[in-house]
Amino acid sequence: MRAGSSSTTIVRGAVCTAVFAAALVAGSAGARADESVDLGGGKGVLIRPAGKPRASLILMPGGDGRVNVGAGGSFSGTLGNQLTRTRQAYVAAGFAVLLVDADADLAKAVATMAAIKRPVTVVGTSRGTQRAARGIAAGARPDGLVLTSGFLSDASGDSDNVMNILGSPAALPRTLVVHHRQDACKKTLPAGVEPFQKWAGSKARVVWLSGGVSDGNPCEARAHHGFNGIDGQVVSAVSGFAGR
Template identity: 45%
Template sequence: MDRAAAQAGKPRATAILVPGAGGAVPSDFLIRNRAALEQRGIATILAQGNVGAAVASASRPVVVVGMSRGTLAAAAGSSRANGLVLVSGPLMPGPAPNSVKAVAGSPSALPTTLIVHNPNDACASTPASGVAPFQAWSGKAQIAWVSSGPGQGNPCGPFAAHGFAGNDDTAVSAIASFILSR
């Protein structure tokens, strides 16, 4: 686990980062914005497997932040966290073989949740149309809509609307505000 922000000063919160399907590569939305979270006083820990174990070892308050496919592991390991952030995730059953709803099983299994989604997300597995039904099902999820252009490349990739194509700062600000409010 990496606690880079903790060495730079006293962080106000901890974020457990769970990257998308591509893993912890520099282009992943969470990895490329890790320093921006740390600059806001949030220690970051990259989940390397068991998210629940990372939550248990983290300084409080702790929020699990999952990106795209990483939202599944984030939801599964967040029950003891102070919050959960679902970034461009497959929220409801449908085109995705798995969904956050299916992984969680019950709204009571989720901590206070923030959904960060782009209304222009063209990824078939993470349609914006799943956000409102998930919010209704959960009964407690907040939504931060972050618009950007269509971007480039794979519609499910990090530089498309799915990854906030050039509007990272707005998405990071919403995530940081949620984390620091825990």
């Protein structure tokens, strides 16, 4: 399928934990030192791969999104979030990565990463999908958008969703939705995916995931909502889309 076509992909089966762990180690070993970047009202942590990047990713964690960026690329927030915990796997896959705080100016973040390497893809998870949509509505123009465990439509369980924030699919860049079949969070129910896909039309495709482990609060990172146990499948889907 073309990246811009409307389609649905179902991914099943266990991920090889050893391969994913190796990617994390490779990313940590091969990347340059992390940098702190000013992005308007908030900051970001910039991680560059050792070689020439293939593309750029802007990661927008869920929850309150408070990365709490300090000096020299240090940070103390969103540590367990799915995007935060897999940042080095994307670096290992050749991406320049910018992990952004909730108050960061997304348009400035996109411009920062475009100066490093296009295409620039914004990846939001959970409440990060709301912040991504608000940034796009305010004028940010990424080349691509990935919505994982997203607040997608009214059927997701919350009226503050991507469809309502953007108003029209004309505002969408090419988009990938990654969702867990068993997501039990009442704000990101799987039922919200189909209405979003119909609304987005040819601009969006969907990857459905299943399996893994769900523990504790169904809206937190250790549940299916956070793709607990199947991080590698998320990284693979996002990397394939963003690297095109």
